[in-house]
Amino acid sequence: MSDIDLGALAADIAREAGDLAKRRRDSGFALAATKSTLADIVTEADREVEQLIRERLRTERPEDGFLGEETGAQRGTSGLTWVVDPIDGTVNYAYGIATYSVSIAVVEGEPDPEQWQGVASAVYAPALGELFTATRGEGAWLDGRRLAVTTETPAGALLGTGFGYDPATHDGDLLMVRRVMTMARDLRRMGSAAIDLSYVAAGRLDGFFERGLNAWDFAAGALLVQEAGGVISRLELDSSRPMFVAGGSAVHDRLRTIISGAD
Secondary structure, three states: OOHHHHHHHHHHHHHHHHHHHHHHHHHOOOEEEEOOOOOOEEEHHHHHHHHHHHHHHHHHOOOOEEEEOOOEEEOOOOOEEEEEEEEEOHHHHHHOOOOOEEEEEEEEOOOOOOOOEEEEEEEEEOOOOEEEEEEOOOEEEEOOEEOOOOOOOOOOEEEEEOOOOOHHHHHHHHHHHHHHHHHEEEEEOOOOHHHHHHHHHOOOOOEEEEEOOOHHHHHHHHHHHHHOOOEEEEEOOOOOOOEEEEEOHHHHHHHHHHHOOOO
């Protein structure tokens, strides 16, 4: 199967999974458990949506590996791994806020974000009706329109970010916001890293930074940004909460300099 075919499969599954998530939200849902803190909830829909994705991939790509937020990792034999967040922005989802998404990426190489290479990805925001897709070497797209990151920010950069759910991390996150605001026009906090990164790819945000993201939070969005001409990097990898940075090259480099404390 070619990269383009893998991209089409990712998009098809993301749309099916997102439509299921939206139906479940529209008809009500049940809280299934908690994650790291009470604020970071898991719904039955998360599990049901990830199960749908796993079953589709088990049928279509049984030799591939899988790394999912809800059901963990399973190595494959093909050298490809599907990295999945069934509902990115679960709190938004629970509260009825439209900025949640299904995030699916297929990557090549070891199932480690420092070693793999993105092949194809899809981020579907069902409540917004938008499907962002990217394929290695073929660009990033939304509804037939090729995407491109912003390259100039004369009024300052419009930045996206997110905060961890552990209250003990909030002071550090807010201090980082204070430092970054020296280059910012304004700040947006959507609640879904996959949507934030899709918006960077689409030029709706100039850049993005967040500490403590997991691989499934950024795998799909990272390829979108790169295929839209942007740059991504992860800093402080020896930390328990590495920093993720994305944007057009100028914004990315400026963010990275500020975050690294060199400015």
